[in-house]
Amino acid sequence: MTTKEALYKYVLRLGDDSLILGQRLSELCGHGPILEEDIATTNISLDLIGQATLFLEYAGSLSNEFKTNDELAFLRLEKDYLNVLLVEQPNGHFGDTIMRQFLFDAFRLPLLTKLQDSKDNTLSSIAEKALKETKYHLRHSSEWVVRLGDGTEESHHKIQESLNTLYRYSHELFFVDEADVLLQQEAIIPELDDIKSQWSQTIKDVLEMATLSLPTNNWKFEGGRMGRHSEHMGYLLAEMQYMQRTYPNMEW
Amino acid sequence: MEKVDNKDLEKKFQEKIDQDIKIEPNDWMPDNYRDTLIRQISQHAHSEVVGMLPEGNWITRAPNLRRKAVLLAKVQDEAGHGLYLYSAVETLGADREDTIDDLHSGKAKYSSIFNYPTLTWADMGAIGWLVDGAAIMNQVPLCRCSYGPYARAMVRVCKEESFHQRQGFEVMTKLAAGTPEQKEMAQDALNRFWWPALMMFGPNDADSKHTEQSMKWKIKRHTNDELRQQFVNVTVPQAEMIGLTVPDKDIKWNDSKNGYDFGAINWDEFWQVVGGNGPCNQERVEARRKAKENGSWVVEAAAAFANKRMKKTA
Numbered sequence A: 001m002t003t004k005e006a007l008y009k010y011v012l013r014l015g016d017d018s019l020i021l022g023q024r025l026s027e028l029c030g031h032g033p034i035l036e037e038d039i040a041t042t043n044i045s046l047d048l049i050g051q052a053t054l055f056l057e058y059a060g061s062l063s064n065e066f067k068t069n070d071e072l073a074f075l076r077l078e079k080d081y082l083n084v085l086l087v088e089q090p091n092g093h094f095g096d097t098i099m100r101q102f103l104f105d106a107f108r109l110p111l112l113t114k115l116q117d118s119k120d121n122t123l124s125s126i127a128e129k130a131l132k133e134t135k136y137h138l139r140h141s142s143e144w145v146v147r148l149g150d151g152t153e154e155s156h157h158k159i160q161e162s163l164n165t166l167y168r169y170s171h172e173l174f175f176v177d178e179a180d181v182l183l184q185q186e187a188i189i190p191e192l193d194d195i196k197s198q199w200s201q202t203i204k205d206v207l208e209m210a211t212l213s214l215p216t217n218n219w220k221f222e223g224g225r226m227g228r229h230s231e232h233m234g235y236l237l238a239e240m241q242y243m244q245r246t247y248p249n250m251e252w
Numbered sequence B: 001m002e003k004v005d006n007k008d009l010e011k012k013f014q015e016k017i018d019q020d021i022k023i024e025p026n027d028w029m030p031d032n033y034r035d036t037l038i039r040q041i042s043q044h045a046h047s048e049v050v051g052m053l054p055e056g057n058w059i060t061r062a063p064n065l066r067r068k069a070v071l072l073a074k075v076q077d078e079a080g081h082g083l084y085l086y087s088a089v090e091t092l093g094a095d096r097e098d099t100i101d102d103l104h105s106g107k108a109k110y111s112s113i114f115n116y117p118t119l120t121w122a123d124m125g126a127i128g129w130l131v132d133g134a135a136i137m138n139q140v141p142l143c144r145c146s147y148g149p150y151a152r153a154m155v156r157v158c159k160e161e162s163f164h165q166r167q168g169f170e171v172m173t174k175l176a177a178g179t180p181e182q183k184e185m186a187q188d189a190l191n192r193f194w195w196p197a198l199m200m201f202g203p204n205d206a207d208s209k210h211t212e213q214s215m216k217w218k219i220k221r222h223t224n225d226e227l228r229q230q231f232v233n234v235t236v237p238q239a240e241m242i243g244l245t246v247p248d249k250d251i252k253w254n255d256s257k258n259g260y261d262f263g264a265i266n267w268d269e270f271w272q273v274v275g276g277n278g279p280c281n282q283e284r285v286e287a288r289r290k291a292k293e294n295g296s297w298v299v300e301a302a303a304a305f306a307n308k309r310m311k312k313t314a
């Protein structure tokens, strides 16, 4: 594997995480629990679609047969999407949506912070832009985790359930394969040790404020990073790819 | 005694209006003026929020990343318009949640255009072009409305609406210049949205029960028919420019009125849709009601949390 091939795969993974989570959140537009939250969720979705646009544009330029970001976003087979399973999980209720977001943001923030120092200039400049947005996302999601956790009995129960269900997907955020190792050696991407400990600290702090506890079930799901998805993914893609598949080779 | 005072106040109020002095929340105003505004502004707010649904229907299926982002941003703007307008309603002493409950119970109305389904991607173009376009015609005069908070909200809203209108027209332009399938999709969207867009201006002047009083109070500056004519005059040449045909055989330029003549509107359809029998009335209100219902535990949690924090710091 060459550096370029490894980088392609890595950037695609970042782009797919943003794309699929952005797509999930966009389903909620117009259906938020209150108007202010509808606006916030749409805003986060918009940021993520923006990040996906940049990451996938870069990935496309690294691919062997040059591809546009739209081709990558809309015309791959399911097995070629490399997002973590966490981001493709259904929105569920508001607590599920927030918990999924929180587990993701808590990882993205330290990752993007370190990626700013990447030897790869394009990657570092996308990271810098995305970091600004992610700081806001994490503040937003952690505030809601605390509010729901320490709100009513009902909300506490609901968000604890969300955590119990979603926590086992968080492990995959720290997935490493030969592409990552190669890029780490060349200082293009950071090692994950610090990022993992920062992530754990954020989770610990926020859950404590929220009076929530980590689930005892320690089962760890993975597969998305290797293109092995959950049953939800096919439906998400069917919807997202609908226009491109129905009307091939047209401009919009 | 009191009656005389009220008459005096009413006279002074009308003088202010006649001199184009804005009425502000703490100024005296006749009850009817207040009620008319609460009704009109809350209906406008509901229209913004219900209006998110037909376009929200296509966000997950937008054909490329740029269109997806633009559509998300647009629908988000509409939510923002809803917020400013609910704030304007609250300056009149009404409660936002009460007015929303009136929407959910069917008591309050919203623009009936949003009761039509969005069936293809081209509908995103048609809505921006025609629906936001018609909204601008209605709302630009409202920037000079006699009630200060409403007028100021409209200034912000209109800037964004004209941006939406241009984006919608751009979507249509692209489709009309595209493949035969795309052009057909664009024409079909125009066919379906043209007449409902004309209905957005409301009944003919002769049948409009609020127009006269609203004009006197300068809540309204032009009649429904004047605005509708203006919309037709602007929009017909735009359709021609991109090679689409407005679905009205009676469209004809009329030199003597310096505008287009156009065919009769199917008012029966209009009243049916206003009355709740449009293709999507039930789904739209149901979606909004569900959003509130499903979100109630979240709102309660936020309130309970804020309460606990207040006690802690107290």
Ligand SMILES: [Fe+2]
Pocket: B048, B077, B078, B081, B157, B161
């Ligand atoms: Fe609007």
Ligand SMILES: [Fe+2]
Pocket: B048, B081, B135, B139, B157, B161
């Ligand atoms: Fe509007």
Ligand SMILES: [Fe+2]
Pocket: B078, B132, B160, B161, B164
């Ligand atoms: Fe708009």
